[in-house]
Amino acid sequence: xxxxxxxxxxxxxxxxxxxxxxxxxxxxxxxxxxxxxxxxxxxxxxxxxxxxxxxxxxxxxxxxxxxxxxxxxxxxxxxxxxxxxxxxxxxxxxxxxxxxxxxxxxxxxxxxxxxxxxxxxx
Amino acid sequence: xxxxxxxxxxxxxxxxxxxxxxxxxxxxxxxxxxxxxxxxxxxxxxxxxxxxxxxxxxxxxxxxxxxxxxxxxxxxxxxxxxxxxxxxxxxxxxxxxxxxxxxxxxxxxxx
Numbered sequence: 001x002x003x004x005x006x007x008x009x010x011x012x013x014x015x016x017x018x019x020x021x022x023x024x025x026x027x028x029x030x031x032x033x034x035x036x037x038x039x040x041x042x043x044x045x046x047x048x049x050x051x052x053x054x055x056x057x058x059x060x061x062x063x064x065x066x067x068x069x070x071x072x073x074x075x076x077x078x079x080x081x082x083x084x085x086x087x088x089x090x091x092x093x094x095x096x097x098x099x100x101x102x103x104x105x106x107x108x109x110x111x112x113x114x115x116x117x118x119x120x121x122x
Numbered sequence: 123x124x125x126x127x128x129x130x131x132x133x134x135x136x137x138x139x140x141x142x143x144x145x146x147x148x149x150x151x152x153x154x155x156x157x158x159x160x161x162x163x164x165x166x167x168x169x170x171x172x173x174x175x176x177x178x179x180x181x182x183x184x185x186x187x188x189x190x191x192x193x194x195x196x197x198x199x200x201x202x203x204x205x206x207x208x209x210x211x212x213x214x215x216x217x218x219x220x221x222x223x224x225x226x227x228x229x230x231x232x233x
Contacts, residue, residue, distance in 0.1 A: 039167075039224075046210065046225075046226055046227045047159070047167065047210055047224040047227070048224065049222040052222075061221075062222075063218045063219075064123060096166055096167070100222075101172075105153065105155060105214070106155050106172075106173055106214075107154070107155075107213075107214040108157040108169055108172040108173075108212070109157075109159075109167075109212075109222075110168075110169035111169075112166040112167055112168070114166050115166050
């Protein structure tokens with residue numbers, strides 16, 4: 001079945017840019033009706049949606065993060081990526097990628113990757 | 123920005139029925155369907171309920187969801203020890219060009 005796997009540095013310095021990639025296997029990132037999203041969870045806290053992208057490149061971002069976030073897609077590699085700029089300690093979290101079922105009035109995330117912990121520290 | 127409000131905790135003994143509430147607004151739950159996610163300790167969240175009351179394949183039928191107005195509810199009947207987890211509601215919000223919002227989360231403890 002469809003699987004997603006996050007990859008990228010586990011440690012990022014303050015003010016730098018966090019970069020993660022999600023590799024999709026056993027399925028095509030170019031499937032219609034599906035976006036591909038990023039969600040994060042600070043240690044001991046709740047879930048926060050970051051943004052989602054369609055294979056055509058159309059994106060949606062969470063308003064509080066929009067100025068710092070870029071989500072991109074590489075259909076030839078079946079991957080999508082996250083860049084979060086000017087990070088601070090508050091961006092320390094487990095970052096998940098997930099398939100986003102998107103339609104008017106009807107949205108959910110399934111399945112999810114296992115998640116990767118990114119720590120922001122000097 | 124909108125928030126979906128859940129009680130921090132809920133508990134029950136094995137076999138009991140437990141309910142978790144989720145309160146939103148007209149721009150999210152009032153306009154869009156609600157989903158529920160289960161997060162077992164140390165694992166990634168898993169979709170439990172989608173489109174208010176639909177269970178993905180493999181989810182036991184003791185889990186059920188409902189929605190009324192700007193609120194939603196998750197019920198676990200016949201509570202089992204393996205149901206001890208964090209539960210999050212979520213929905214799309216139509217304000218600010220649209221965004222996905224999660225609930226504050228509820229820790230369900232099996233006594």
